[in-house]
Amino acid sequence: MPTPAATAPEATGHARENAVFRKVVRRLVPFLMLCYVVSYLDRVNVGFAKLQMSDDLGFSEAAYGLGAGLFFIGYFLFEVPSNLMLQRVGARTWIARIMITWGLVSAAFMFITNEATFYALRFLLGAAEAGFYPGVILYCTYWFPAHRRARVIAMFMSAIPVAGIFGNPLSGWIMERFHGANGWQGWQWLFLLEGLPAVAVGVATLCYLDDTVRDAKWLTDEEKTVVERALADDAAHQSVHGRVLDAFREPKVWLMCLIYFCFVMGQYALTFWMPTFVRSTGIEDNLTIGVLSAVPYLAALVAMNVFGASSDKRRERRWHLVVPSLMGAVGFSLAAGWAGSTVLSLIALSFAAAGVLTCAPLFWSLPTAFLGGTAAAAGLAVINSVGNLAGFVSPYMIGALKDATGSATIPMYVLALSLLVGAAAVLTTKKQVVNR
Known part of the structure; x- marks a missing residue:
């Protein structure tokens, strides 16, 4: 049994490491969340414009x-090249480029006149934004070892429900308040007013982000060493490194593609169709639809952070994924049967x-538990794009x-089935590979 004298330095070192990573979280995560809120609004505000x-x-x-x-066809085609370019030129420059480009394309949606221009601009928006999320x-x-990532990524992805909580009422308000101003429809104002902030945040990215730990002037040399040591220890456990082709040859990457595909089926059903689902219960006012559409995102915001913190604390990944996927399947199944009631829906x-x-x-x-090096840049992009x-x-x-x-009942059951398949696929992974 170790003596207190032997464990004291270890405890001090662990406390110091925790303090350093809290500082890194405070510096990076809120800004990355802001970027993603703006990104997600521009990606899904078409659901309200509809x-x-x-x-x-x-x-x-x-x-x-x-x-x-x-949108996702353009996203798919340009995802891997974009992520490889990010690794080559640096995250700061490339993320800024992505945001400025997609902001301009999103604002251009106000000029849609027919199905052809709608299709073309959605494809271009996907191409412009490709690489942001996996990037x-x-x-x-580059900043967090594997055992700290679930909570950090959950905090970052809290931007999705935050975008829903604030973005849906905002979108409804813009469409009501500005409809007819300057001779434009409410949906035209929506695209313009929610597209331009991406350009501004993209410019700010050039000033705020650092490409590597060594570039961070807001960390002391001692703090940089703490982060780099933790990352080096983490890299020693990754099994897939090296060339781009290594990611394509790894069977676990394609299993990840299947799992993620199943989960994304449900995610974008919500984000693109939530306003329509709410209106189908008998609500007509756009602002009311926006407020009610925010309610499910409040539930998601709480669940994401509770599950993320629990997963990191226990260093358990598989069941922390299976349980929420089953929750989603149950939710869609119930929604199919409760479509006639606003409250139950x-x-x-x-x-x-x-x-x-x-x-x-x-x-x-x-x-991220088994991908490293250039294989990580390619592998994460492949998984996200597929x-x-x-x-x-x-x-x-x-x-x-x-x-x-004439009904959304059958689609709801299809979405529930997709989540069940994803849950089953998660359980085929080896816990010793992913539970870090």
Whole structure:
């Protein structure tokens, strides 16, 4: 049994390391969350614009679903090259480039006149934003070892429910308040006013972020050494390093693609169709729809951070993923049967959102546990790009089935099944590989 004298220095060192990483979290995570809030608003505000735009331009449900999903085709094609470029030129420069480009493209949505321009701009927005999310996940591996990442990524991805909590009421207010101003429709003002902040935050990124630990003037030399030592110890446990092709040849990467695809099916069903789901219960006012659409995201915000903290504390990954995925499946199943009631629908959608949105940050603790080096840059981009193809499949599937059946019941059950498949796939992973 170790003596107190032997354990005291170890305890002091652990406390010092915790203090240093709290400082890193305070410096990086709030700003990265801001970037993601702006990103997510620009990605999904089309769900709110649909409430006016589809009627103004004569879009069918399937046409809207196709356009919403085309974002992910551009995203898929440019994801891996973008992440490799980030590793080459540095996160600060490349993340800034991504944000400025997508802000300009998003603002240009105010000029949509028909289905063709809608499709083209959604594709371009995906191409512009490609690399942001996996780039930030990769950036986190430069600053945090694996056993600290689930909580950090959960905090970062809290931007999704935050965007829903504040963005949905904001979007509803913009569409009501500015409708008709300067001769423009409310949905045109929505795209303009929510697109330009990305440009401003992109410029700020150039001044705020640092590419590496050594570049951080806000850390002392001793603090830099603490972070670098923790990262070096973590890298020794990663099993896949080296070349880009190593990521493509690794079977575990393709298993991760399947798992993430299943989870993203549910995530984008919520973000693209939440306002429509709420309106289908009998609510007509856009501001009211926006306020009610924020409720499920409040539930998700709490669940994401509770599960993330618990996963890091226990260093357990698989069941912390399986449980929320089952919650999401139950939520979608209940929503299918409660579509006629606003209150019951919001309860079901809150359960679905808490489950589905919790899956995403916890998922990334799996691949980052075994990917390192250039293989990590490529592997994370491959997983994110393939998984995000569900962002194309999910909204188009819902739109097509709603047009065919006049109801969202069948799509809800399909989404529940997808989450069950994802949960089963998680349990095929080896706990000694991912539980770090």
